[in-house]
Each structure stands twice: as structure tokens, then as C-alpha cells.
Amino acid sequence: QLPLLQENYVIHAGEADRVAGFYAQSIIFHPRDKMRYAHRMWVHADTGLLLKAVVLDERGHVIEKYAFTQLNIGGGIDRSWIVPNNARGRGARTDTLSSNKKNNAVKGESGWRVYDLPAGFKKTTEVIRHLRGRDQAVTHLAYSDGLSGISVFVEKLNDKTGVEQGLHSKGVMQVFIKVQDDNLLTVVGEVPAHTVMQVAESVRYGGVQK
Numbered sequence: 035q036l037p038l039l040q041e042n043y044v045i046h047a048g049e050a051d052r053v054a055g056f057y058a059q060s061i062i063f064h065p066r067d068k069m070r071y072a073h074r075m076w077v078h079a080d081t082g083l084l085l086k087a088v089v090l091d092e093r094g095h096v097i098e099k100y101a102f103t104q105l106n107i108g109g110g111i112d113r114s115w116i117v118p119n120n121a122r123g124r125g126a127r128t129d130t131l132s133s134n135k136k137n138n139a140v141k142g143e144s145g146w147r148v149y150d151l152p153a154g155f156k157k158t159t160e161v162i163r164h165l166r167g168r169d170q171a172v173t174h175l176a177y178s179d180g181l182s183g184i185s186v187f188v189e190k191l192n193d194k195t196g197v198e199q200g201l202h203s204k205g206v207m208q209v210f211i212k213v214q215d216d217n218l219l220t221v222v223g224e225v226p227a228h229t230v231m232q233v234a235e236s237v238r239y240g241g242v243q244k
Contacts, residue, residue: 035180038178038179039180039181041103042065042154042181043064043066043180044063044065044066045062045063045064047059047060047062048062050079051076053076053101054085054103054104054105056079056080056107058078058086059077060074060076061075061076061179063075066154067152067229068092068225068226069154069225069228070152070181070184070225070226070229071091071092071206071225071226072090072092073088073090073181074088074090081107085100085101086100086101087099087100089206089224092105096220097205104166107192115213124191126171140161142161142162143190143237144160144173145239146175146240147235147238147239147240148186148237148242149236149237149238150232150236152179154179155178156186157175157177160172160174161174168189172188173187173188174187177212181225182224182225183222183223183224184221184225184233185223186220186221186234186237187219188219190216191213191218192216196214197211197213197218199211199213207224208223208226208227208229208230209221209222209230210227210230210231210233210234219234221237
């Protein structure tokens, strides 16, 4: 994954700092174009554990930030916290969501393509799955540049009324919704708004290649 990161970002070490009481080295990922955000991460000097991360826009403003405020590394673990699966008992709740996803998701080519994918993004997965509460299958295409991700969702649309098309933003997350013929396209990405819009405007059904 490092070659992909170096293809899309200029990576260099920043200043060291203390995060949650631990010595941390910062690493800066500066984008090589305007299709992705800059990232800065602080990692624990001894273990490499990510302690803090910020995402910055093209003007250098922080648009997302998360960090540990309290952390204990290398402490003792009470074995009573660890319960084997076969010891949960007959009445224990099972994770039906993950099993449903596994059974209903079908990997393979759907015929949908992004014809103007920003440079540096590679397709990581393509699945067709049936979601609970929906009659139509949803196609999901996922792309990554090694640090940032873009997802494209395509589903048949029986009723176009009430669909709020256009751009919806919340912090680092951009969502662009578009009706194309009888399909609802939703593009979600941790990238600038113009990137998800470029992707959405270039999604087409190209047929399944044999």
C-alpha cells in the first residue's frame, strides 16, 4: 500500500508531540492534486499505534479531528473480559448482521463503471447485495487511493418523488445523490465535493464484459 500512498501523497515526518500522555511522531500526507484532502497523523513512537489524526482542506483548515484523550498501553488484561464464542450460552445474541451480509453479498462485475475516476484511485471491491427493507438489489463499487475512499451505490428507483438530489456535506464526508434514468446513484467519499461530483457525473452502465 505504500507505493499507492506515495503515488498520491507527498509523505514526510512532522514535529513530535505528546498525545494522551505518550510521545508521538507526526506524519504528514500532502496530496499531489486537489482531488483529495491532506492528512496529518500522530503515531506512538514505540508501537506505531495511531493516537491522533486530522484532515485538512485545501486552505489548511481542519475539517475532521479525532484523538485519544486517555490511553493505557501494555497494561494487564483481565481474562474474565474475554469470553469464547462457545461459552456464550444458548440465549446469547449472535451477530446476524455480518452473517446476512456474507450470505446476501455477491462479488462480481455488475456492468456499472466510473468513466472519469480521479487519478490514483483503484477499485477495491464490487458487490451486489440485498439490503434489509429494500426490494431491489444495490450495487456497491468501492475505490481507494490508499488513504481516502469513495463508494458508489446504484439501485433501481421506482418512485423519484422525494429524492433530494445534489450535494450533501458533513465535515470530511461528501455525499452526492443523482437520479439517472430509472436508477438512484449515491456517491459517498472522504474527499472534496468536486471529487464526488466528478465521479457521480461519470457513472454509466457499460454492460458486463464476458
